[in-house]
Amino acid sequence: MERRQFLRNSTLGVAAAAAATTLAAPAIAQTVFEWRMVHSWPKNLPGVGAGAERLAERITRASGGRLKITPFAAGELVPALQCMDAVMDGTAEMGHDASFYHSGKHPAFSIFFAVPFGMTADEQLAWFRFGGGQELWDELNDQFGIVSFPAGQTACQSFGWFKKEITSMQDFNGLKMRIPGLGGELIKKVGGSAVVMPAGEIFAGLQSGAIDAAEFIGPLNDLALGFHQVAKFCYGPGIQEPGGAVQLMVNKAKFQELPEDLQQVIRSACAEGYIDMKAEYDIRSGEAMATLANDHGVQFMRLPNEVLQGLGNAAGELVQESMDTGDDLTKRVWQSYLASRAMTMRTLRFNEQAFLNARTLEFTFPAAT
Incomplete structure (x- = not known):
């Protein structure tokens, strides 16, 4: 009996000591990265400007503060159309803009933003994710020491x-x-x-x-x-x-210095930003049209x-x-x-385009109040 009690007390003592040691161990210091994001948009501009600000905040928050992003609007750190140069030369670690602003560096950059009579927002995302678009974009960007992710979407624009x-x-x-x-x-x-x-x-x-x-x-x-x-x-x-695919550019060397989990934070934040920006344009553009007309x-x-x-x-x-x-x-x-465009058009014509045409027909449906 005494031996069993002794063993029990000894076991509890060892466990308690181990717990105390664990509690007393100092927290492992984690590196905090403080990065700058330049973007091409006027400060507080709805849609693209707000999207850049939200993306910076989203990355900072999702990283638990380990990757702190400070955004700079057009002209605050660099001119509006020089974001790519700033990311390449290290003036900023990130840039938020439209890739076609840099077609002077390589004409293919324009394709990754928008093509006349090309793909819609949803079709573009399908190309980036499942049609080989991201891989080709990576290959192009490798020539300039950057990586890019679709990070926003303007949807179909006005002419x-x-x-x-x-x-x-x-x-x-x-x-x-x-x-x-x-x-x-x-x-x-x-x-x-x-x-x-x-x-x-x-x-x-x-x-x-x-x-x-x-x-x-x-x-x-x-x-x-x-x-x-x-x-x-x-x-x-x-x-x-x-469909206008807004990009987040990141200096490739800086991106590769990040721990893998923070790289994934950036990717995930961009994916959310793509959807988030399109949603804002989809609903608030209708409100703006009513104001402009009325x-x-x-x-x-x-x-x-x-x-x-x-x-x-x-x-x-x-x-x-x-x-x-x-x-x-x-x-x-x-x-x-073009291969992705042909493939997505096949289903969109049969389903979504046909539905949108059907919605314009005369039939009774409740109006907004």
Whole structure:
């Protein structure tokens, strides 16, 4: 009996001592990374600007404060269109913008943001995740020492704001339009000139006459930027950017220095940011359209079929020329992109497009109150 009690007490004593040792052991210090994120958007701009701020906060919070991200809006640390240079040279560890701003470095960068008459937001995500798009993007970015992740989505954009009506393809002759990327190449192909300028300069450009027209995403941002004050007509649909995949760029060397769990925090935060931004645009753009139409008398107009077909033909020529003259990587990006577009269109035409057409038919359905 005494021996059993002794063994019991000894066992409890050892366990207690072990627990005490565990409790008394000092916590293992964890490295805290303090990073800067530059982005191309005016401070507090809804949609893309808010998305950049949310992404920085989301990464900081999800990492438990081990990866602290401080965002810098356009012009605060670097000019709006120089985010990639800042990430490459280490001025900032991260950059949040549209990849087509960097097509001067390699023309294939434009493909990863948006293609005229190309893929929608959902189709783009399918390409990135399951169609080989991310792998090709990684291959392109390797040349510049960065990695990129889809981190936001503008959804289908507006075609733009115009001071004069667009009734035929001839109306593009001599037109000066703020429009970057492949959309800009499309405008040049149909007789206009494309001007690249950051969001914060578009209003002044329209007001001064430096440009005759401009596109920048859609009603949510257009209302905030005041385009309705200097241009009369807003046209859709945004065939130049049927889905705009906003990117988070990260300096590759810095990314590889992070522990694996923090790398995954960035990937997961970007995936959530893609969905989150699209959701904001989907609902708040409708609210902005109502305000623009009801309070400011904006005319939302659809491009005539003749114009849509003319732009579509020009877009097809543009893509074919890029495939014919591009380097091996550009050709492989296009092959992958077009294969995914064909595959997703097959189901979307049968289901979602057919449903959206059906929803325009006359039938009784409760209205919003």
